Amino acid sequence: MSLTSLDATLWLAFVWLAIGGAGFLAPRNYFYIARVLFPLGALVGLLLAGVALDAVFHEPVSRVLPLGLPDLPFHARMDALSAFFLLLTGSVAAGISVFAGGYFRHGEQGTLPGLLCFYYHVFLASMALVLVADDAYFFMVAWESMALSSFFLVTTDHRHAEIRRAGYLYLLIAHVGAMAILMCFGALQGGTGSYQFDAMRAVQPGPVWGTVAFLLALFGFGAKAGLLPLHVWLPEAHPAAPSPVSALMSAVMLKTAVYGLLRVTFDLIGSPVWWWGVIALSIGLASALFGIVFAAVQTDMKRLLAYSSIENIGLIASGFGLTILFRGFSMGPLAALALTATLYHCINHAFFKSLLFLATGSVLHSTKERSLGKLGGLIHRMPWVAWLSLVGTLAIAGLPPLNGFVSEWLLLQAFLFTPGLPHAYLNMLVPVAAGLIALTAALSGYVMVKFYGVVFLGQPREAKLAEVQDAGLWKRAGLLWLAGGCVALGLFPLTVIGLIDEVTRPLTGFGIAGQSAASGWLYLVPISAERASYSPLLFLLVTSLLIAIAWLGVRLFYHGRMRRSAAWDCGFPYLDSRMQDTAQGFGQPVRQVFEQYFRVEQTVPSPFDPKPRYAETASDPLWHWLYLPFARGIMRATGLVTVLQRGRISVYLIYSFVTLLALLLFVR
Amino acid sequence: MLHFLSLHAAELINLCASLILLIAFAMLAQRKILALINLFAAQGLMLCVSTVLVAFVSGQAHLYWSALLTLVLKVLLLPWILHRLIRKLNVKWDVETLFNVSTTMIVGIVLVILAFNLVQPVSQLAGAVTKSTLGIALASVLLAFLMMITRSKAVPQVVGFLAMENGLVLAATGATHGMPMVIEFGIALDVLVGVLILGVFFFQIRERFDSLDTRHLEKLKET
Numbered sequence A: 001m002s003l004t005s006l007d008a009t010l011w012l013a014f015v016w017l018a019i020g021g022a023g024f025l026a027p028r029n030y031f032y033i034a035r036v037l038f039p040l041g042a043l044v045g046l047l048l049a050g051v052a053l054d055a056v057f058h059e060p061v062s063r064v065l066p067l068g069l070p071d072l073p074f075h076a077r078m079d080a081l082s083a084f085f086l087l088l089t090g091s092v093a094a095g096i097s098v099f100a101g102g103y104f105r106h107g108e109q110g111t112l113p114g115l116l117c118f119y120y121h122v123f124l125a126s127m128a129l130v131l132v133a134d135d136a137y138f139f140m141v142a143w144e145s146m147a148l149s150s151f152f153l154v155t156t157d158h159r160h161a162e163i164r165r166a167g168y169l170y171l172l173i174a175h176v177g178a179m180a181i182l183m184c185f186g187a188l189q190g191g192t193g194s195y196q197f198d199a200m201r202a203v204q205p206g207p208v209w210g211t212v213a214f215l216l217a218l219f220g221f222g223a224k225a226g227l228l229p230l231h232v233w234l235p236e237a238h239p240a241a242p243s244p245v246s247a248l249m250s251a252v253m254l255k256t257a258v259y260g261l262l263r264v265t266f267d268l269i270g271s272p273v274w275w276w277g278v279i280a281l282s283i284g285l286a287s288a289l290f291g292i293v294f295a296a297v298q299t300d301m302k303r304l305l306a307y308s309s310i311e312n313i314g315l316i317a318s319g320f321g322l323t324i325l326f327r328g329f330s331m332g333p334l335a336a337l338a339l340t341a342t343l344y345h346c347i348n349h350a351f352f353k354s355l356l357f358l359a360t361g362s363v364l365h366s367t368k369e370r371s372l373g374k375l376g377g378l379i380h381r382m383p384w385v386a387w388l389s390l391v392g393t394l395a396i397a398g399l400p401p402l403n404g405f406v407s408e409w410l411l412l413q414a415f416l417f418t419p420g421l422p423h424a425y426l427n428m429l430v431p432v433a434a435g436l437i438a439l440t441a442a443l444s445g446y447v448m449v450k451f452y453g454v455v456f457l458g459q460p461r462e463a464k465l466a467e468v469q470d471a472g473l474w475k476r477a478g479l480l481w482l483a484g485g486c487v488a489l490g491l492f493p494l495t496v497i498g499l500i501d502e503v504t505r506p507l508t509g510f511g512i513a514g515q516s517a518a519s520g521w522l523y524l525v526p527i528s529a530e531r532a533s534y535s536p537l538l539f540l541l542v543t544s545l546l547i548a549i550a551w552l553g554v555r556l557f558y559h560g561r562m563r564r565s566a567a568w569d570c571g572f573p574y575l576d577s578r579m580q581d582t583a584q585g586f587g588q589p590v591r592q593v594f595e596q597y598f599r600v601e602q603t604v605p606s607p608f609d610p611k612p613r614y615a616e617t618a619s620d621p622l623w624h625w626l627y628l629p630f631a632r633g634i635m636r637a638t639g640l641v642t643v644l645q646r647g648r649i650s651v652y653l654i655y656s657f658v659t660l661l662a663l664l665l666f667v668r
Numbered sequence B: 001m002l003h004f005l006s007l008h009a010a011e012l013i014n015l016c017a018s019l020i021l022l023i024a025f026a027m028l029a030q031r032k033i034l035a036l037i038n039l040f041a042a043q044g045l046m047l048c049v050s051t052v053l054v055a056f057v058s059g060q061a062h063l064y065w066s067a068l069l070t071l072v073l074k075v076l077l078l079p080w081i082l083h084r085l086i087r088k089l090n091v092k093w094d095v096e097t098l099f100n101v102s103t104t105m106i107v108g109i110v111l112v113i114l115a116f117n118l119v120q121p122v123s124q125l126a127g128a129v130t131k132s133t134l135g136i137a138l139a140s141v142l143l144a145f146l147m148m149i150t151r152s153k154a155v156p157q158v159v160g161f162l163a164m165e166n167g168l169v170l171a172a173t174g175a176t177h178g179m180p181m182v183i184e185f186g187i188a189l190d191v192l193v194g195v196l197i198l199g200v201f202f203f204q205i206r207e208r209f210d211s212l213d214t215r216h217l218e219k220l221k222e223t
Helices: A004-024 A030-056 A080-103 A114-133 A136-157 A159-187 A197-202 A207-225 A235-240 A245-269 A274-296 A301-328 A331-365 A382-396 A405-417 A422-456 A462-468 A472-490 A493-506 A512-518 A536-560 A583-593 A623-645 A649-667 B002-029 B032-060 B062-089 B101-124 B133-150 B152-177 B181-211 B214-220
Strands: A061-069 A072-078 A600-603 A614-618
Touching: A004 A114, A004 A422, A030 A080, A030 A331, A030 A405, A030 A493, A061 A136, A061 A274, A061 A600, A072 A080, A072 A114, A072 A136, A072 A197, A072 A274, A080 A245, A080 A331, A080 A472, A080 A493, A114 A136, A114 A245, A114 A274, A114 A512, A136 A405, A136 A493, A159 A207, A159 A235, A159 A245, A197 A245, A197 B002, A207 A245, A207 A274, A207 A472, A235 A245, A235 A301, A245 A301, A245 A331, A245 B152, A274 A301, A274 A583, A274 B062, A301 A331, A301 A405, A301 A422, A301 A493, A331 A382, A331 A405, A331 A472, A331 A493, A382 A405, A382 A422, A405 A472, A472 A493, A472 A649, A472 B133, A493 A623, A536 B214, A614 A623, B002 B032, B002 B101, B002 B133, B002 B152, B032 B062, B032 B152, B062 B152, B062 B181, B101 B133, B133 B152, B152 B181
Parallel strands: none
Antiparallel strands: A061 A072, A600 A614
């Protein structure tokens, strides 16, 4: 019997679990955990990526696992969609695990390292299993173990009250979402009572049940992905978790939610209705804009990145909505284009966001500081981290020739083709959406300039920053792997699209690699060469040529004729770090422009205060408008029930006694 | 001797059952913890004897094992554990009940009548030998429950819990000639572990409140 890709994946997931269990052999030995187990986990990630890469090009395989309840075994299946997301999981996890090998060290975490290793690898394995699950039961088991293990990872440092609070919020929203997903599967089984995905594929739900299932899926998976209005856990949980965990959650876990959405909508429901796309599109756009505007005013590195994750998930959701829109109107090639952009952005975001989270982790480790207001000038002290995160920064800002540009450009291309839609209002509204996408992309560039500039450029804002150390070898290796991924994904879009084609073809019936191949290997052509084409290699060549010429020119003609003199200092005798633009100052224009979307609280000192302190916080209005009233309502309702709680054992015993007697009398 | 037994087995079983009921009432009225534990042991012994009788009459060999289990666990081991516990905790003093004893007794009588009334349709179907024991079994379960309610100290509550289990075993032997051995072992283990855990709890409660009065636990209520 030959080993199929599915079997290999399942085995690798179990190896991850075994590595997690091996953490208990010497739970306090940092060397064993960090230098042996985590790199082993990274190796498993690489193997998984290899297996998945092979599986993308093969026919779906499925099998029944000898696990599960009696008469209710787990079913697993590997098709191109699963394989694509497994490729993402494995390749990104490899980089993050290597980094984590150098990250976890003595006395920093409140959790035993062996336990941490266990949660971490259970998290990885459950994400892999979510992607191959082929019945609702297995899916939910894997999904919930993913939620629980990540909860324990978020609360790694449970000694702080705010971290416990963040973990609680995360767990709460994860469970509300999981319930919605469970109900979605209930709606999908269509009265057959079978919870295998095969049965759900065979059942064609009517428009009502299809819509119910779609909305529940959007709610449930949206809660996990961090779509509006269920995004509140993201900016709390990401800063609370250790950096490799934030990277893993943001890069991979959010993508499993995207996978779930795609699986339910295009595979299990099968025939989406066009107006679902409008809902997904509007939620996605709102999340994108919300996320990036809030990212612009953050002063904590990891919160900034968390809000940026909301933005990127928003972009992915808009691509997803656009795909449904095109599918609903039977415009196959355009649906394939939008889906390609969506999937491409998934893998891009996984790479650059994990790179940036890990970079902030290195900075945090070296400086013990994550407030942007206390960093600065780190490019001199931490050149490795600085240059590698420059790659991530440029990628996330959507600049060519890196990967972020390709997917955002493809998404924009997909939006620009919408005038073909057979619906008058949509024809007018979708270009507005394209405008919003462009605005989001521009703002994300702005945010990234702020992030990079404040952390790495300028002068150090604190004296202690003068003696920070650069990241160690393990961390560098992890960062290098992810940065390499960003570059490769950006430079060879045709290869990636060839891969994604295998995914889009079963789901939409079309792929876009065909047109591109017709126009030569150098150019990426989404629809036709007359409309738009892009060649990252050519771009890289031209820009590097220009830079080389400029550098040579300066060196040949300008050097040696320089005259050094004191700089004009605007009347100040010296420049110090307090004169540079701060994170808050840099975000001020955005805060002014979008003022009505923030809930700003200011404490302004009195003019006679000898030690004036000025504080300003911009918080999430949804928290105050939606969550707090809801929580108050729940508290009021439960207040009625607490009458039963008397705190006296006799009273509780009387409750059960009376119930027993009543039941006895009733049954009689 | 054996001849006598086989002739009067049904009467003897009924005698044992009624003694169990009597002891249940005695426990309801008893205020001293030490005496309460001794009564519990006596109830266990009666249960053991009645199980042996049922085994003898019905010829079910596994009931002898069940009787042995009852003897070891409920007559010897658990009373010994409880004795040791109260010696260690030094709580031999009188137990105050939440309601006065006579009221409790009246409620108990009502419960017995109710129990006999309730099991009537079931005991029609039960084995001929042990027909009337079912009512007694249910009555002693309810009486033990009542005892748990009326006591405020932790140890009597645990004794009540154990006495409830006695009633259940009596019901099982009475109605169906005993449960399967596996289940019986399982229950026995549960009871043993339960008592051990509760023993730990006793120490915790006393450490916290300097007393074993569970009324102190009211402080744990959410306000």
